Amino acid sequence: MMSGVAHDHADRMRRAAEAAGETGLTTLLVTPSADLVYLAGYAPPPLPRLTCLVIRPHRDPVLVVPALERPLAEGSGIGELAEIVSWEETDGPHALVAGMAEGGRVGCSDRMWASHLLRFQEAFSETDFVTASGVLDRLRSIKDPDELSLLERAARYADETFHRIIQSPLETLTERAVADELGDLLLEAGHETVAFTIVGSGPNGASPHHEPTTREIRAGDAVVMDFGGRTGGYCSDVSRTVAVKRQPKDFDRVYEVVLEAQEAAFQAIAPGVPAQDVDRAARAVIRHAGYGDLFVHRTGHGIGLEEHESPYIVEGNDQALQPGMCFSIEPGIYLPGEFGVRIEDIVTVTEDGAARLNRATRDLEVVR
Ligand code: ZN
Numbered sequence: 408m409m410s411g412v413a414h415d416h417a418d419r420m421r422r423a424a425e426a427a428g429e430t431g432l433t434t435l436l437v438t439p440s441a442d443l444v445y446l447a448g449y450a451p452p453p454l455p456r457l458t459c460l461v462i463r464p465h466r467d468p469v470l471v472v473p474a475l476e477r478p479l480a481e482g483s484g485i486g487e488l489a490e491i492v493s494w495e496e497t498d499g500p501h502a503l504v505a506g507m508a509e510g511g512r513v514g515c516s517d518r519m520w521a522s523h524l525l526r527f528q529e530a531f532s533e534t535d536f537v538t539a540s541g542v543l544d545r546l547r548s549i550k551d552p553d554e555l556s557l558l559e560r561a562a563r564y565a566d567e568t569f570h571r572i573i574q575s576p577l578e579t580l581t582e583r584a585v586a587d588e589l590g591d592l593l594l595e596a597g598h599e600t601v602a603f604t605i606v607g608s609g610p611n612g613a614s615p616h617h618e619p620t621t622r623e624i625r626a627g628d629a630v631v632m633d634f635g636g637r638t639g640g641y642c643s644d645v646s647r648t649v650a651v652k653r654q655p656k657d658f659d660r661v662y663e664v665v666l667e668a669q670e671a672a673f674q675a676i677a678p679g680v681p682a683q684d685v686d687r688a689a690r691a692v693i694r695h696a697g698y699g700d701l702f703v704h705r706t707g708h709g710i711g712l713e714e715h716e717s718p719y720i721v722e723g724n725d726q727a728l729q730p731g732m733c734f735s736i737e738p739g740i741y742l743p744g745e746f747g748v749r750i751e752d753i754v755t756v757t758e759d760g761a762a763r764l765n766r767a768t769r770d771l772e773v774v775r
Pocket residue numbers: 616
């Protein structure tokens with residue numbers, strides 16, 4: 408199926424081919440994944456038979472598909488963007504692809520199955536296989552106006568979900584029930600699918616990727632809620648932390664530090680700034696407050712067709728931020744056995760700074 412919105416896939420494939428050539432790659436091999444959706448708008452069922460988009464500098468793209476999926480590929484409209492070459496059940500599709508490439512350095516999409524990569528390695532001679540992410544992440548990380556408006560729409564739906572979940576009482580509900588309700592609200596707000604719903608209450612909130620349990624939420628709990636869905640193929644991802652009825656001990660102090668760290672991260676963002684500086688800005692606030700050891704993850708991750716993609720906002724990533732990049736800023740403090748606090752917004756880099764896509768209140772909310 409096509410991805411729903413008319414992105415300029417021909418231009419994306421042309422730019423990918425150009426960038427591949429500039430970085431010394433003879434070929435990009437892209438199997439079903441967000442990379443394929445991004446480049447070609449094509450998302451066949453994830454089955455073992457090889458589907459592979461072959462991109463080469465100065466040559467037209469080719470989509471290799473199993474013969475039985477030729478009608479699917481043709482129906483998707485991809486034939487207007489790439490030559491469709493199909494293979495029969497008894498053909499060796501990896502050798503077919505090898506025959507189209509020149510060897511040298513070949514970039515493979517990150518999400519390519521190992522079974523395909525291993526067969527490509529047998530079929531190609533004198534070829535170095537490298538990740539295509541050096542080329543594709545760079546393209547995918549800078550969102551065009553269509554993508555930005557889809558991410559904005561997704562963020563709006565996530566904000567609405569948060570505002571609705573805190574309208575009704577959380578006390579006595581299980582984490583599981585709140586997670587289910589978040590899922591329903593994500594869809595009601597307009598998402599086409601739910602991606603994830605994390606609800607960590609009381610001590611469970613101290614585990615950043617906690618899976619909701621049957622624990623009942625009580626008065627005096629802090630509750631971390633982190634959730635997202637997809638619309639038009641693009642993801643939302645927002646975290647808020649609330650207190651139920653009353654705040655646990657030290658909650659307001661910890662909340663204030665996380666909020667300040669998040670704001671410091673936001674203020675640090677501008678074109679040309681190394682990604683790690685945004686992480687450092689958030690971390691400095693938390694360290695100075697004495698909670699440095701309890702901020703146990705990176706400050707953020709890019710978002711787009713995938714919930715987690717480039718750029719990663721982490722120490723060691725000196726990649727310069729550029730206008731159009733979209734990523735989360737989500738510092739947290741996790742007190743084992745007590746509670747966690749995380750505040751997460753998706754932001755975009757603008758010409759002179761940054762803008763938040765999420766607008767849900769970041770004020771400390773004490774809910775019922
Ligand atoms: Zn996460």
